[in-house]
Each structure stands twice: as C-alpha cells, then as structure tokens.
Amino acid sequence: MTSDRPNLRIDADRLWGSLMELAKIGGTEKGGVCRIALTDLDRQGRDLFVSWAKAAGATIKVDQLGNIFARREGRDPSKPPIMTGSHLDTQPTGGKFDGAYGVMAGLEVLRVLHDSNYVTESPIEVAVWTNEEGCRFAPAMVASGVFGGAFTLDHALSIKDRDGVSFAEALRKIGYDGPEQVGGRKVGAFFEAHIEQGPILEREKKTIGVVTGAQGQRWYEVSWTGMESHAGTTPMEGRRDALVGAAELIVKCREIGNRPNGRSTVGVIESLPQSRNTIPGRVFMTIDFRHPDDGELTKMDAEMRAAAADIARRHRLEAKIEQIWYFPPSPFAKELVESVRRGAEQAGYPHMDIVSGAGHDACYVSRVAPTAMVFVPCKDGISHNEVEDADKVDIGAGCQILLQAMVERANT
Numbered sequence: 001m002t003s004d005r006p007n008l009r010i011d012a013d014r015l016w017g018s019l020m021e022l023a024k025i026g027g028t029e030k031g032g033v034c035r036i037a038l039t040d041l042d043r044q045g046r047d048l049f050v051s052w053a054k055a056a057g058a059t060i061k062v063d064q065l066g067n068i069f070a071r072r073e074g075r076d077p078s079k080p081p082i083m084t085g086s087h088l089d090t091q092p093t094g095g096k097f098d099g100a101y102g103v104m105a106g107l108e109v110l111r112v113l114h115d116s117n118y119v120t121e122s123p124i125e126v127a128v129w130t131n132e133e134g135c136r137f138a139p140a141m142v143a144s145g146v147f148g149g150a151f152t153l154d155h156a157l158s159i160k161d162r163d164g165v166s167f168a169e170a171l172r173k174i175g176y177d178g179p180e181q182v183g184g185r186k187v188g189a190f191f192e193a194h195i196e197q198g199p200i201l202e203r204e205k206k207t208i209g210v211v212t213g214a215q216g217q218r219w220y221e222v223s224w225t226g227m228e229s230h231a232g233t234t235p236m237e238g239r240r241d242a243l244v245g246a247a248e249l250i251v252k253c254r255e256i257g258n259r260p261n262g263r264s265t266v267g268v269i270e271s272l273p274q275s276r277n278t279i280p281g282r283v284f285m286t287i288d289f290r291h292p293d294d295g296e297l298t299k300m301d302a303e304m305r306a307a308a309a310d311i312a313r314r315h316r317l318e319a320k321i322e323q324i325w326y327f328p329p330s331p332f333a334k335e336l337v338e339s340v341r342r343g344a345e346q347a348g349y350p351h352m353d354i355v356s357g358a359g360h361d362a363c364y365v366s367r368v369a370p371t372a373m374v375f376v377p378c379k380d381g382i383s384h385n386e387v388e389d390a391d392k393v394d395i396g397a398g399c400q401i402l403l404q405a406m407v408e409r410a411n412t
C-alpha cells in the first residue's frame, strides 16, 4: 500500500471535462474566460471546485485571504502536507487554462487517490490561491505572497480596486473570508502545474517543461533632463536632446538583454514638451530587466547604469534612474525539480529544463516550502488571451507527472 511507485493513472478525459465545465463560469463568446478575482463568478468557480473536492473525499479549509485548501488526510496527519495548486481567477480576456489547469490537475490527483483508495503517508492538499492575476487588486500573487511572507495580511486586505472596494469587502461579499491563519504552517512540498504561457516547449516539441525556477526582475523608471530649445536656430552640436539620450539607452538595453536567458524591455516612453519644433528637454521611460541568475541581473543593472552615465555625459544630460521593483530569482528545490524530471523520464515524455518567464504563486510559496513546477505547452505560446489553448494529451501528461511527484514525496 505504501510502495513508492504505485501504478496510479490520471484520467485525461475527466481532467479535460472538468476544465471545460469550469470554463463555462465566466465563459466569453470568443471561447475565453473572464472570471475576475472576488467577483460572483469567482465565487461560482470556487463553489464548483469545493463541491468536486468534497465529492473526492477532501475536507475544505479557507484562510483569511480566501485561499482554499482541500485536504486528503495521510496515514500520518502530523506530517506537513504535500501541496499543489494554482488560481481560479483570470484576466479580463483570459483563457481556459491559465491557473485553472493547476487547480483541476490537483483535483484530478485527489480523484485518482480517492477512487483507488490509496492513502499516502503525508497528507495531500490542493490550494486555490486568491487573486493571482492582480488585474482587479494589484499586485499580482498577493495572497500566495502573504502565505510566503512577502506582504502582510493587513496590507492585502486593505488593497482597493478602481471602484474603491477593498479586498476585505469583496472577500466577505462572496463568503470566502475564512477563519484560518494565512501561512505560518509547515508545507512538506509545493508543486504547481501550469501552461507554459510561452512558445519554447511547442517549438522544441516537448511535452513537459521541468521548471528549474522563475527569473528575477528589476523594474526602473528613468528620467532624462536636457534643455528645450528652438529646432531651427539651435545648431546640432551642443544640443541637449533628452530624447536622443533615451533613444541611445533603449538600443543599449536591447543589447544588454541579448545574453543567454536575458530579457530586456522598454515599454513606456514620454517625451516633453511634445512639440515638433522644440528639442525635447525631458523624457520619462521605463525598463524591465529579467534574468534567472541574480549575478547576471546585477551585471545587467551595472551595464545599464554605466551606459546611461556615458550617454548623459556625451549629450550633457542628466539621467535619474530609480529602481522601483526588485523580485529576486526564485530557484526551485533541487530534489523536487529532480523528481519532476525523473517522472517525465520514467513516463517516456519528451521533456526539457525551462525557466519560468512569468510570475506564479509557486514563486512566493517557494520562500517557505520546497517548490517545483510542471509546465505543459500551450498553442502558439499564447496566454492572457481568449484564444489560449492546449492539447488534451499534454494536459494529461503534466497531470500524470504531478501525481507521480506528489505521491513520491508524500511517501518519502
């Protein structure tokens, strides 16, 4: 009964059916899903999950941020649970798989264990994290963030949406303001299954992405100051054109991002005074740097600052650089990453190591528990879009790996 490698199989059709049933809640005409955090549709999605989890023999607990934990007791209830999960909220033009997949895959694990009467040594839990997307209540991943110690409970509860409704009010309104303390308890391991949301697995024809960690991020705001002057009477030499400085830095940032696993994006640029015959004297721009290795991310920072200083000197500009956000790389737990990789090997699924380009609840949970993720491909790498799609076979494969990894850990 407690063999490490029981012959348990997930049911891909049942998993797919659950995903499609869930996608009806908030389903859009274009085939996507709009199920914004802490709305009545979010409540309906939660209610459906809770009813399914109970039918699979799980008991339900809800914490003060509305995070739901469906628990299947282990042979030794005193052991920390082996946990999986993701989120049920979506972007306004979201798809059927982002988040929902990780929760339904966890549900499928519960169902398989229930149907085969299999009891693991450690308890198994499936988590639904509140407000992962952050589109109604910013920032993203706030509830798993409190669980992981990145934010305080009070901070999360006091966040307001654009209509001035607080997280706490919205949570109460849908009846998911639970009694349990957020976090502060031991978790044996956390696994999250997710669609890749990028094009790599599909391009490389791999079924399973063994996620080794999530990349770190540095966000900047750069303000350039030069001098406005007449476009016709000011000679080219001696101009203090802030927009030319910004332009050179944009090109430089692109070069800085051009390194293995590097990402660099300048997404906002505002020049003033927005007059075609005045030399721009002030420019505001943003920079988004990402890298899975903190050392490389630090180098990118230094290169950018050196480039900005050089550009400023050459054009007689002033560059004020403010780093407004730093999210350190979250390397996942080696032994859990290894069990995902081994699972893929044993099952014969084509697989590769991959770094998560996006943030996930797992990134915050990884601060308080050993964590790993399983990625499956999504069609054309598209996510946060109503056309988001995935293949039933891949979806099933990822869930099978999740089941194997969880049972293995729960019996260790």
Ligand SMILES: [Zn+2]
Binding pocket: 087, 098, 099, 132, 194, 360
């Ligand atoms: Zn997600």
